[in-house]
Amino acid sequence: MPAVLNLVLTATSPAPAAPLPELAQTHKLARKQPRAVGAVAWQGLRSWAADWLLAWSLAWVVPLLLLALWSVCSHYEWIALQVLPSPQQVWTTLVDLTRSGELLDNLQISAVRVLYGFGIGASVGLALGVGLGLSRSFNAYVFPLFKAISQVPVIGWLPLLMLLVGIDEALKFLLIAKAALVPVAVNTCQGIQGVANAHVEVAKVFRFTRWQLLSKVVFPAATAQIWNGLRYGFTHAWLALVVVELLASSEGIGFMIVYGRQLFQLDIVLAAVVVVGVLGYLIDKLLGAAESHLLRWRKPGL
Amino acid sequence: MTFLHLNKLRGLVLPAALLLLWWLAVDRQWSTSPILVSPVAVWDRAVLQVSSGELWAALSASLWRDAQGFVIGTLAGLLFGSLLGGSRWFEKLLGPSFHTLKQISLFAWIPLLSVWFGLGDSAKIAFIAMAAFFPVVLNTFEGFRSVPRELIEVARVFAFTPLQLWRRVVLPAAAPSIFTGIHLSLIYTWLATLGAEYLLVSGKGIGNTLIDGREHFWMDLVLFGVLVIGAVGYALNHALSLIEKRLLAWRQKTIAQY
Amino acid sequence: MNRRIGLWALALGLLGTAFVQAQEVKTDAPAVIRIGVATGGVGNPIRHGGTSTALAYADKAIEEEFRKDGTKVEWIFFKGAGPAVNEALVNKQLDLAWQGDLPSIVHRAAGVKTKIILGSGVRNGLYLGVSPDSDIRRIEDLRGKRVSVFKGTNLHLAAVRALADHGLKEKDVKLINLDPAASAAALASKDIDASFDYVGLFNLRDKGLAKIIWSAHEDNFKYTRQTVLLVTDEFAAKHAKAVERVVKVVVKYAHKYSDENRRAELFDAWGKAEYPDKIWREDFIGQPLRVRLSPLLDPFLVARYKDAANEAFELKLTRAKPEIDSWFDSRYLNAALKELKLEGYWPAYAANGQQVGR
Numbered sequence: 001m002p003a004v005l006n007l008v009l010t011a012t013s014p015a016p017a018a019p020l021p022e023l024a025q026t027h028k029l030a031r032k033q034p035r036a037v038g039a040v041a042w043q044g045l046r047s048w049a050a051d052w053l054l055a056w057s058l059a060w061v062v063p064l065l066l067l068a069l070w071s072v073c074s075h076y077e078w079i080a081l082q083v084l085p086s087p088q089q090v091w092t093t094l095v096d097l098t099r100s101g102e103l104l105d106n107l108q109i110s111a112v113r114v115l116y117g118f119g120i121g122a123s124v125g126l127a128l129g130v131g132l133g134l135s136r137s138f139n140a141y142v143f144p145l146f147k148a149i150s151q152v153p154v155i156g157w158l159p160l161l162m163l164l165v166g167i168d169e170a171l172k173f174l175l176i177a178k179a180a181l182v183p184v185a186v187n188t189c190q191g192i193q194g195v196a197n198a199h200v201e202v203a204k205v206f207r208f209t210r211w212q213l214l215s216k217v218v219f220p221a222a223t224a225q226i227w228n229g230l231r232y233g234f235t236h237a238w239l240a241l242v243v244v245e246l247l248a249s250s251e252g253i254g255f256m257i258v259y260g261r262q263l264f265q266l267d268i269v270l271a272a273v274v275v276v277g278v279l280g281y282l283i284d285k286l287l288g289a290a291e292s293h294l295l296r297w298r299k300p301g302l
Numbered sequence: 303m304t305f306l307h308l309n310k311l312r313g314l315v316l317p318a319a320l321l322l323l324w325w326l327a328v329d330r331q332w333s334t335s336p337i338l339v340s341p342v343a344v345w346d347r348a349v350l351q352v353s354s355g356e357l358w359a360a361l362s363a364s365l366w367r368d369a370q371g372f373v374i375g376t377l378a379g380l381l382f383g384s385l386l387g388g389s390r391w392f393e394k395l396l397g398p399s400f401h402t403l404k405q406i407s408l409f410a411w412i413p414l415l416s417v418w419f420g421l422g423d424s425a426k427i428a429f430i431a432m433a434a435f436f437p438v439v440l441n442t443f444e445g446f447r448s449v450p451r452e453l454i455e456v457a458r459v460f461a462f463t464p465l466q467l468w469r470r471v472v473l474p475a476a477a478p479s480i481f482t483g484i485h486l487s488l489i490y491t492w493l494a495t496l497g498a499e500y501l502l503v504s505g506k507g508i509g510n511t512l513i514d515g516r517e518h519f520w521m522d523l524v525l526f527g528v529l530v531i532g533a534v535g536y537a538l539n540h541a542l543s544l545i546e547k548r549l550l551a552w553r554q555k556t557i558a559q560y
Numbered sequence: 561m562n563r564r565i566g567l568w569a570l571a572l573g574l575l576g577t578a579f580v581q582a583q584e585v586k587t588d589a590p591a592v593i594r595i596g597v598a599t600g601g602v603g604n605p606i607r608h609g610g611t612s613t614a615l616a617y618a619d620k621a622i623e624e625e626f627r628k629d630g631t632k633v634e635w636i637f638f639k640g641a642g643p644a645v646n647e648a649l650v651n652k653q654l655d656l657a658w659q660g661d662l663p664s665i666v667h668r669a670a671g672v673k674t675k676i677i678l679g680s681g682v683r684n685g686l687y688l689g690v691s692p693d694s695d696i697r698r699i700e701d702l703r704g705k706r707v708s709v710f711k712g713t714n715l716h717l718a719a720v721r722a723l724a725d726h727g728l729k730e731k732d733v734k735l736i737n738l739d740p741a742a743s744a745a746a747l748a749s750k751d752i753d754a755s756f757d758y759v760g761l762f763n764l765r766d767k768g769l770a771k772i773i774w775s776a777h778e779d780n781f782k783y784t785r786q787t788v789l790l791v792t793d794e795f796a797a798k799h800a801k802a803v804e805r806v807v808k809v810v811v812k813y814a815h816k817y818s819d820e821n822r823r824a825e826l827f828d829a830w831g832k833a834e835y836p837d838k839i840w841r842e843d844f845i846g847q848p849l850r851v852r853l854s855p856l857l858d859p860f861l862v863a864r865y866k867d868a869a870n871e872a873f874e875l876k877l878t879r880a881k882p883e884i885d886s887w888f889d890s891r892y893l894n895a896a897l898k899e900l901k902l903e904g905y906w907p908a909y910a911a912n913g914q915q916v917g918r
Contacts, residue, residue, distance in 0.1 A: 055394060066399075082667075083418060083650055140313060144314070144317070151532040152532040152535060153531070155493055155497045155500065156496055159516035159524050159527070160524050160525065166749050166751035167752075239407050241407075242410050243497055243500075246501060247501070250706065250735060258711070259711065259737070261643065263666060264666045266417060269414060273414065276406055277410075281405040284405060416647055417650060417651075420647050503639045504644075517741040517742065
């Protein structure tokens with residue numbers, strides 16, 4: 001498999017925070033001095049909280065500075081208000097849109113689209129990836145075509161799909177599914193193929209049946225990779241959703257952005273961008289949490 | 303040797319079958335849709351586009367925009383990523399903001415860029431640069447963070463100057479990750495180039511060719527465009543893989559090649 | 561000796577004044593005039609028709625007018641129509657703009673400073689097209705259906721007005737934003753149920769892909785759309801004379817083709833652009849050329865814009881109601897009419913649609 005498909009594996013989210021030494025010490029002390037445990041635990045918690053508070057407040061320095069700069073900018077109109085509406089305006093718009101229910105309606109429609117599309121794409125991608133990973137002959141027949149198709153970015157397929165299926169919901173589901181399919185399939189395949197030989201040999205020694213081999217060795221080992229693929233797939237699906245809604249839709253978040261653009265109401269555009277960002281962030285965090293849960297048996301560190 | 307040959311042939315079975323099916327569908331008129339065209343029509347259109355020089359004009363415009371955006375975004379990304387990775391303070395201050403901004407789906411920025419830059423190529427180039435920026439920063443940051451402690455400690459023992467530390471320890475250790483970032487950025491910039499041409503419609507480009515085809519119901523032009531896009535994507539990836547192989551030849555591949 | 565110095569001083573003085581004079585003439589004519597047109601046109605080089613400005617474009621008349629000044633005239637066509645022109649205006653990338661009523665009101669409400677100097681494409685029609693086998697017969701039948709309209713353009717405002725007057729809010733109908741080409745494609749492939757558009761629908765109808773069930777001209781004049789030529793305040797301040805000359809050129813074309821004897825010639829000229837001549841002809845049935853090609857900034861036009869501003873505000877398409885009266889700047893038009901001795905040639909109409917006494 002060419003290096004181009006390897007890279008989807010190696011780009012990961014930032015490394016988790018280092019384990020806290022204080023808690024380890026606390027355990028040791030707990031056996032020696034039961035009464036002082038409370039005090040030490042409290043100290044440990046305090047310093048951990050202090051660290052967290054410091055990190056959290058530092059994180060907010062730059063955004064708050066930028067927000068202040070933005071407010072000042074729009075107050076003195078250094079940049080025309082049509083080009084950069086004031087933060088207050090964006091906030092008011094956001095509140096208005098939520099209150100009138102418009103935001104939630106559009107969000108719901110977009111969310112349904114992306115979930116359906118991602119569901120389809122991820123399932124097909126998983127199936128394809130498993131097939132490609134496990135069966136040599138399937139790989140030989142299907143992989144070259146798959147690789148060729150994946151060379152064309154999701155966007156490139158849009159006009160063709162528009163011609164073939166029109167601009168209805170089918171277009172959106174298909175495009176989102178395709179966007180999710182490639183990363184999921186590639187990562188699944190790589191994950192399965194990347195299972196260490198040593199593990200497979202041990203399983204052979206224990207005379208595992210094929211099913212046992214798959215469920216106890218291959219899939220747990222591949223889970224990390226597969227989950228990575230799912231996260232990537234979701235980012236791509238979200239991207240495809242925004243594009244297709246920008247181009248041909250009558251409702252949805254992308255549609256709100258287009259509406260704001262056509263009527264020169266940049267505050268609607270900015271409000272929608274904020275919502276898109278927050279939503280993307282939440283879902284990514286959700287997927288990350290699910291990943292940690294699924295891989296909790298893994299020891300931290302490389 | 304024969305096994306390898308057979309392997310390669312097996313890969314062609316499915317595409318050949320699909321091509322045959324397509325040709326039959328048009329020839330036997332299994333579908334009455336007026337849009338469906340035969341593979342021959344696509345070939346004819348391809349010949350026409352190449353010989354009239356239209357393909358070159360559109361493709362060169364797209365690639366030029368792609369290159370500009372790619373260079374700007376990647377350089378900015380390398381700088382920002384190194385700062386994030388190298389300085390703890392920088393990371394504490396700007397890291398969270400960056401990770402949040404990265405979550406905003408790329409194409410949501412387009413209307414804003416359109417209003418901030420107006421007419422012309424600058425909006426598109428800004429967008430492409432953004433598309434390049436995020437993956438490069440992430441992977442450069444990862445690369446810097448994943449430099450093994452032991453190596454840095456050894457360098458300290460040898461009293462390396464910061465410059466030596468950088469050149470001899472940090473950069474080589476981070477290089478594979480950085481290259482992954484550049485590779486990803488190449489993919490994303492090509493994606494962004496096309497998307498920008500759809501949404502910021504002005505000027506020439508291969509994306510505009512696709513849109514034209516769709517508007518006039520010329521499926522042969524659209525299919526031709528898709529083929530060209532795929533070919534360019536493949537060529538870019540391949541070129542970068544070759545460069546990567548040369549530059550990182552000293553490093554043993556930890557992932558087996560299939 | 562004194563005489564020599566005196567002669568040199570005189571010579572230098574003359575040279576100096578001549579130089580200064582030359583400079584003054586040069587600074588009056590701009591180096592480049594950027595005209596934005598709120599439509600995409602077709603082909604390469606772009607062909608565009610339908611108004612007096614389009615005629616001037618096709619004949620390269622403005623380029624000809626400014627040739628001796630060495631001024632370059634740049635025509636920039638926007639597939640994104642009015643809204644895209646607004647984006648360029650905000651970034652100060654245009655000097656003159658040909659744009660419809662809604663997008664102009666939008667940019668005025670947003671604070672972009674322009675002046676309306678010429679009517680070009682007034683009382684343009686609006687049509688509702690549906691699939692040939694559709695059971696939609698009236699606007700009321702559009703409830704819950706997928707309807708395309710190019711949002712942010714004057715098509716949008718007119719369409720929303722028509723819907724409102726027939727008891728439908730924008731939410732009652734699934735309004736999809738599509739540009740004319742995409743809209744035609746979508747209607748032909750039945751992806752949408754109906755489309756509010758201009759003469760492009762006639763094109764589809766002639767190909768058997770659509771039928772037209774409603775026309776603004778037949779319903780009420782308040783559903784017609786207006787398009788004007790605007791100039792940015794900046795450009796007008798620096799090059800007032802140039803603006804006057806541009807207006808004069810377009811007025812000449814408006815005059816030439818307001819002659820009923822030239823009706824066939826007019827549609828032939830437009831027929832070389834986006835659509836064949838008979839398509840354009842249909843939008844003008846029963847309407848005298850003198851009315852449709854009128855460049856006058858008469859009370860009727862001002863009233864249409866005031867109405868448009870009010871309704872756009874009520875229909876929540878804009879957030880502010882900009883002041884309209886001072887937006888119209890008739891000085892250039894009046895000067896051009898005077899120079900060409902065309903005062904009184906075109907009938908002026910009052911706000912209620914009645915002709916003002918000559």
